[in-house]
Amino acid sequence: MLNAASLRVRLLAGAALTLAIASPVLAYADPVAAKSPDAVAATTPADPAPVDPAPVDPAAAAPVADPADQTGLGEIVVTATKRETNLQKTPIAINVLSSQALTDRHVQSLYDLADGAVPSLRVATFEARQSALTIGIRGIVPLDANQPAREQGVGIYIDGVYLGRQHGLNAALFDVDRIEVLKGPQGTLFGRNTEGGALSIVTKGPSGKWGGSATAGIANYGGYNGALRLDLPEVYGVSLKLDGVVQYQGATTKNPLAGQTGWNYFDRRGFKATARVHPVSGMTADFSYDNGYDSNSPFYSQLLNVNPNGCAAGTQAASPNCKLPGTNFTNIGFTGTQTAIRPVPSQVVVNGRSRMKVADIGVPQQPSIDKTHGFTSNIRWDVAPEVELRSITAWRGVNATQWDNSGGYHRVPVVAPNCTGSACNFSRYSLADLHQNQFSQEFQAVGTVGQFDYVAGLYYFNEHISDDAATPNSVAFVSNGTALTGVTVLDPCIGSGGFGSQVGCRSIDRASEVFSKSYAGYGQVTWNATDAIHLTAGGRYTRDEKQGVLHFSRNLNYDTATAAQLTAAGYKPLDASWNRFNPMATLAYDASDSLHLYAKYATGYRAGGASSRTANYQTFNPEDVKSYEIGAKTDFWDHRARLNLAGYIMDRKNSQVDISSIQTTATGSFNNLVTINAPGITKIRGIEADLTVQPVTGLTLTAGYAYTYTKIPPVLIASTGVYQNFYIVFTPRNAANGSIDYTMPLGDMDLKFHIDGNYSQATQTFDQFATKNDPAFIANARIALANIAVSDTNKVTISAWVRNMFDKQYVFRRDPSNSLPAAPTSGTSTTGSINNILGDYGNFNAPRTYGMEASVKF
Template sequence: MSIVSQARLRLLAGAALIALPAVAHAAPAPAADAAAAPAEAPADTAADANGGLQDVVVTATKRETNLQKTPIAISVVDPQVMKDRHVQSLLDLADGGVPSLRIATFEARQSALTVGIRGIVPFDANQTARDQGVGVYIDGVYLGRQQGLNAALFDVERIEVLRGPQGTLFGRNTEGGAVSIVTRAPTGEFGGRVSAGVGNYGGYNGELHLNLPAIANISFKIDGLVQHQDALVKNPLPGNYGWGYYNRYGGRITALWKPVDGLSVELSYDRARDENTPFYSQLVNYNPKNLPVATLAQINANNGKLPAGMIAPLSPLVKVSGDKRMDVADIGVPQQLSVDKTDGFAATIRYKASPDIELRSITAWRGVTTDQWDNSGGAHRTVFLPNAKFSRYSLSWLHQRQFSQELQAVGSLPNLDYAAGLYYFTERAQEEAATPSTNQWNADGTGYTVLSPVVTGPITSGNQGWAPDNWFRQRGSWARARSYAAFAQATYTPEGLDMFHLTVGGRYTKDKRYGRLYLVSGAATPWEFRFDKSRFDPMVTLAVDAAQGVNLYAKYSTGYRAGGANDRSSNFGAFGPESVKAYEVGAKMDLLDHRVRLNLAGYIMDRSGTQIDFDHVDTNPFLPGTSTPNPTFNLHTEDTANAPGNSKIRGVEAELTVKPVDGLTMGASYAYTYTHIPPTPNPQDAGKLTQVFVVFTPRNAASGFVDYEMPVGGGDTKIRLHLDANYASSMYSFQNEATKTQPSFVVNGRIALTDIQLNDHGQKFTLAVWSRNLFNETHIYRRSSANAAVLGDYANFNPPRTFGVEGSVNF
């Protein structure tokens, strides 16, 4: 891998002095959010007249407000940024375009994402009875599971990244913040756009977004898309998929009915399918502890087991990759497609009861079904033993359905703006999982056999299959959750002191959860789990308009993540909620006639009850609480404990936008994040205190970009050039491993000829060439030393350079 060079660091540092983060990119005022008031957005005629930076409108307070006058640390990803960076799903934001937002795969799987903000990053929320610490929303609807978060994005108007606890207006599981995805609503006029493109690795994509003319006050909008990429690492086994593959497609239809003035009813239904394979897990070193290497004779003399204190020999077929990303795997293994299916129906009603109050109802049903097939490690995560089976195929079937109902009242009184509401959420999730081995070594490791995908005869731990009817199920669980909440928030501006704004809010939440772990290692188990807690989260913010274009604020807020149970444990081990208290100061500045925009924030967060996961291999011959023998004798389990005392999170963030001349916009953003978790008792090691870490949170992260537009020919045609660079220092990727990943420096670029007039009817064509990871930089984003005593470290690498050409027509 290429370590960040001094030249690249100087390039990034120089850009940081004069540039703006891509996420703070100025965007035209968007259409109203499905959960936002249709209040008139503040205009800035001076910015338009002088060619300065345009206003950015956000809906973080349930009403449309100017980003610079909203006392919340917010980053905005607008449609232009998504085009420039070729962002097709949330995973494409993992390169660090929003430095305080960290997105990674759970394990190596594209089928589930870990989303974190400001050091609130869960390690394993990919279960039936636990949650993330950052809420992800689409048009005001909370998404309850990690599975399905990497689905294709439908016609996004903007993505608001709300940093810091959002426990008042957004609720539970937003202790780190919220990611609010806002889509475009029907216009009622005929128009739309169509785009298509091709790229390397067999990539192609296509989109259609069509607005139909309103009929009887009803407007319709149709969205459809497809995104495809072949495998990044090839699989030597014929007829099987490689690693890093995806094929996404889906559609949505939206109807907006406005029967009378002041009343609107929006109905939408979406359905999507994401077929994918995990990223490849590579062995990056062998025998890092310099242990004596066992011979085959010693292993055979020890009944085929590895002698204590020795390391297994390495098969001559296994390649140790070091810092190099592999293009072709050395071992062929069965690898099928993981399939994520998501769908949802939403109904949003808005009624303008008077000029000063709007009533809203947001009703939504959503669901996700995931069929997981993860054979990412091959021989790179298991030792070689003569005639032993290897290559763990992690199979999982998960089905989740959720319903939510939110009622809002958003309005104004003299000197007072307020939002209040009621919220209800319920979900039921069920999962069953199996971990068969798909390959078997020969006696000396010079060859191997791929086991049949269909197993005949009685199914036992030693005769596992990966066809669904033949699974030897390692676990099965289901959980049901209900949440009730009431919230209110008001901003008071004193008469005659309109430079001061005091915001006070609070949310009361009642959480209930019940579930069962009904199957462990093929045997029925009696384990149940119940959780019943209530919680109040306050928020107080004092904002001051210190000068024209200078807004300062100080804020206190809290948030929490609900408690749950670990369905990877052998007894559905329960754990309590975690909560955070946050103190934040910030400044938002529009300077030099709207040519410079600088936003700063500093915060202190103290988190209590931090949820920590501990892996364990259970060799007990009996399942806990039963007299049933455990036929595997090496059941992989995971327990969760709450860390004692307070975990410390401290940070500073800066976002700068500069538009020195017309056509040129530059920017940079930076996030410094310090984290420390107290040593935590390991429930699997007699409560021994263990140092643990926050995952996927670099101490230093930065992003910079340059955009340049130049008119060509006549009309509105322009050449648009975009370049962005994103840096992150090394970080932990496992909560109880001191091993760190490598620093990263990823550059993306795009060149486009935009708004080519096609005819006199307003149709315009854009042609673009893009590249992600332009310099083909290679770094490890996930690394484990858990097997260092018996094999070596394994790791996952970032995607290689991708590029393509894309054309789009607006009509």
Template sequence: MLITFRAGAAAPTAIRRTMLTLLLTGVAAPALAQAGPTTPESTESTSTGQPATSPGDAALSDQTQRDNGTQATAGQLQDIVVTATKRETNLQRTPIAIAVVNSQALDDRHVQSLADLADGSVPGLRVATFEARQSALTIGIRGIVPLDANQPAREQGVGVYVDGVYLGRQQGLGAALLDVERIEVLKGPQGTLFGRNTEGGAVSIITKAPTGRFGLRASAGVGNYGSYNANAHVDLGSVGPFSFKVDGALDHQDATTKNPLEGQKGWNYFNRKGLQGKIRFRPSSTFTADLSGDWGKDQNTPFYSQLLNFNPNGYPVGPLTGALPSGSVRPVPPIVVIEGDDRMRTADLGVVQQASVDKTQGGALTLRWNVLPELELRSITGYREVSVDQWDNSGGAHRPPLFTPNGLFSRYSLSYLEQSQWSQEFQAVGRLADQLDYVFGLYYFREKAFEEAATPNSARWNATGTGYTIVDSCTGSNGFGWERQCRSIDRGSRARSKSKAAYGQVTWTPPQADAFHFTLGGRYTADDKTGELYLRANAPSRCPINVPTAPICSFEQKTHRFNPLAVVAFDASRDVHLYAKYATGYRSGGASSRSVTYNQFGPEDVKSYEIGAKTELFDRRVRLNLAAYMMRRKGTQVDFSTIVNNGTSNINSVETINAPGTTKINGVEVDAIARVTDQLQLSASYAYTYTHVPDAADPFRPGSPLVPVFIPFTPRNVVNGAIDYELPIAVARGKLRFHLDGNYNQATQTFAEFATKNDSSFIVNGRIALADVEVGTGQQLTFSLWSRNLLNETHVYRRDPTNSLPNPITGSVSGVLGDYGNFNAPRTFGAEVAIKM
């Protein structure tokens, strides 16, 4: 049984006070934000580090409450602040579909990193590992899901921000969360205010800023699979106009699939560490400067890639040894286990594997100056670095190379990536005559990145397939190995990009018809990107590929875009708000370093048409939000993959094209939350997403008929729900809190070019807590028990049919083995203790 002790009841990283309750699925936008019965008196005000807000509270500021003309009372649902429009607004009066995951919701679900949102608890938001690796996360919203954006010259389709600073790479997104106040998931194109690479939406992480008062929140816990965690958040008080704050986090879990090879790491292991420091300088009520710096180190291993079946298409099976008849496949060696129904607790074959090491660090300086009561000038400067040293031996004998007597196998996927970025943004946010709200800004972004990858084999079969040996780490794979100085580099690429933008957005409320609000906005962006594939198969790459004197493969791409936005909002009553919105966005083009030709592809462009309603009913005890949208995307970036043998080893090759025609994405989202009694709260949500990509030509099969194309990791139907119950107790003015949520996700594709689907899933999470027990003046303790995947549900979240199909170029079936895939994480549980003072 997992037992976790933690101190710091309000610490929002991964393991804090929660409750145990039940329902049938996750949590909706307002449901996540309003995670549990809370009276206005118990709502804690905490300063936010988000540049888009003035130094204020997590609850709505007094000015915002006056603008809304309403304030919640006991028994009503609380107002939720968001900063999606670069200013502090009420969620219910903001004409954007937004899910808000606050610190209480993070605690209730034991969310330690963005990877934990892969259970689908935010409908419309998709989080998955790239391949099986925890080193890079694929994040999508509303069917905009870039599968392989973890290369230096490729981009995400959903922007991820921390305190207003854009994170340019998928790598490093699994780092430990550091004192998060809330996560805002903005759905639909955000190209006007947030810029390029937000065609699906944006994930904005907002952390807590110094309060200026001494305070401590700390936590510690232990659990099954050898897990333990600790978090500490210390407000050091103030010295004159300066306030200081330090945050630390440690999250550890042993492997959930064991590696039989002595001394080697198993699978789904992680050890995350993070440290953050903040200084706030506020010499007057009109000027604030926030300086922050953070460092993170994430050691992890991939999920185990199991062989789910053998030869599912029924080709003739030849002998294990000797000549293989034409049109037949090799059988599986006798020591290889095929398991497609349950995750392996111990792998059948032990392999060499060490932990990948992801390092993130950076800093930000945010200046806010209230020049006038209705005008604030802001400057947001950010610098970040990411490095990923990837070690992925997730498949062993469950993926090619196939068995041959005395042949090599156990492909060790190695990669080293470094990225650095610098960004500068200036904003002017203000209001004129209580009728005109405006945001104007200038933005500059610069990035450099490079990656080198190798795939040596790490083991050798005996002559009969009944045993194997680990080869020499420096020369055992045809003269090469996995030690850094001994690698044969499959590919090495570098990319540089610059982006400049100017934007503005104005909202007008007519004085004679103040129930209407008209918003117009636009952003002009100029992107300049270059890249080189300087190594391919351990030699300088050449384009054309077969000309030894040809130049190094490279590309240069300049893109200019104007992204407009128009919104009409109508306050039908104090509690009913309607809107219609037209929004646009785009994702930059680039080149695939997995392609032997490094062919470049162009950008994607999306137009979105959305209508929505945000309502509060029954004296603000029920909140019901609805949105329906149509998106039309041109230039859809589609990946086609195959396995190419370069004579010594198998290489994953990916060619990216822009699909012809228009991709259609239509959807409906419903979010509901009800305060049934002062102690009981129910929430539910539903998301329907329809996608259709026009058929495209497979670049690996020139001249072949067009083939169907799919959008990966986008379930047609998602249903979530939660129950939260709070019961005051007579012990030291404490509370007994229960939370239970469930999350259903329909099966999805993993790849754009394959109709093969993953499994559907239903994940239940729960927590029970004895919370806020007073143990002294101003001191509170919280004791809790939690569980993720409470029912220990098992499903394949990533299924790869590549190795069960004939070679797409030659048609040969000699390389067929079977589908392999990755199962979700098993049930985890624990106990925690937290202290706040």
């Protein structure tokens, strides 16, 4: 076996290789997927209460071996090809996070995967907000996908249903069986917006037998969590499963203003009900409804430094580092209302070294609210030995209400010591509402005919989204004419025009509405030429249609504006459609029972759209990616070690990149973000690796590594006439992790230990800024006493966990916008104001959290 592993390395030497970490994984048959004799459970036993999956429908279940009868690492089942397959024999780079792995890391929501549970998977907040997540794989990471006419680059799926928006993704996770991380373009089987890959969340369905579990826990920062899962006996042919979950954490940065919410707080709860019926022989139909509520506040934004570029009034020569990104002007006269950078008020704390426990200035802050809901119908019918028909129907929606006042005086506008009136106002309150509803219908046919395995499908997606946003100032300094002596909270409903935070009293920065439709047909066939050689070919045809309008921009009502006003803004509604054919081909070779090699070509694309943050509703085109990948998957040392390698080259055309700036007004400040298509080919190259070793019974060691190289060609900026570099955000050049799991039998009980460590290099957080955040190393741990018998049928698990065990502090998002001069007032001007130069601001990661849990299975 070791010789085979060495052969694999030699075969792949000199190529870009990928190694995907395989955490100790417990995988079970997916009840909605086709059946396979390869599907057996992994050997690592789960804790009895929160992690054991409910038994699946016997008609759909794959054989499960008794872990006590197994030696070494067990097989892992995935459904990445729309059928159940053995992970090691599936020619796709995949990571699987089992329910046990999620429990060991105390993962309550997708944001908890931001620490690096999978090296090539990156999860980040948009701005500081927990209510909108940016998820990327292999360097496909959009900065601002929370705009209604902007798409994600990685598809997120729950039980086969695509989630159209990144809002609501941080809701509490229900009874998850596993999370499959599919890396690389998945455009053939999963469709548009899966350039980087797909994140597929698979939950546990009804068993038709009585059972369940209950979990309760407490944590620091006033935290608590609970989960109740009931699997009811089949009655009149109906099996019912009920899931409920609650999660709470108090603020980790306190707000000095009485009665106001602090920062990094969340209060989540959710409910899901699933019914399974068998209308006719060979047919299984699951109907589920879920409802989630997430009340949260953003991470606190700290002022990290003051005027780091040394900006000063006068010519560019006086302060050569003070310039807009991409400019090469040699004589810029920086002008404003003062001759020097305004001093930072004494009440403001500048801290770039550590996470603040208490904000320096209290500001109005109320929780943001995300409400998610959905109904899914999942029907499977074995109509013949050669074919299974499936129908996946879903209605889903999310309503997000954003209240983000995380910056205080740590971001513009900057106040002068002798300010008067509205010039004393600061503390940008970012307010937004988003309402999204989607309907999707997918039909699939999956089966085997002779030497051919096939998948065919039709897909339809319909989405309606509307949003609005306002950014009023919420607090003002009190000035005696020469110094700032105090702080006062502004009236939330100021002036007849409305410049406050209260609903109905807002000056609207933007409001838009988008209707999107997508139609697709796809097919994929695998020819099993021999027992060892497998050739797969497939393709997907997609048509996307988008119609969108701006209703407001900078408080101008576009619905009632005159033709002259719309022309002056350069406004044009969005009315576009795009057609794509995305092919793929894979050659897989089973060199032996323990060595599997593959070469893959795949394509994908992300739809175009328009930026609602611009006054002209500026449009941008789709981007397309081609991927070339080789890989090897192997087991050796008598199945006690598993090594997966793969390497890829991706070329992306028409990359969607963002140009972001802060623009100030008399009443507030707003982010102006323009999305453009970078010309040329963006290069993404990667090596990933994945190792799992079980040297002795009960001990499992894992290690993972991802190397990601990215390069966007310089872009010519028309307003400056020079080329500017752009970067792919939240994508470390090097990322790695590892874990140790040990189970020690204590009579009829088990003592379990888990520890993991996760490292990533510093990355850019904005497309057009070279400024980077900090490198990170985060460790998590858990110890559990499992299988404590309290009766003949009930067993209890007691555990203690800690996240960010060493309380590491790093800036995960660094914004240099406050440090830069304002943009020139015209395309030919070389003059930029320094009125609002302040400093870089950013967000520190979450502090150490820890707690205890007790769970019982019945």
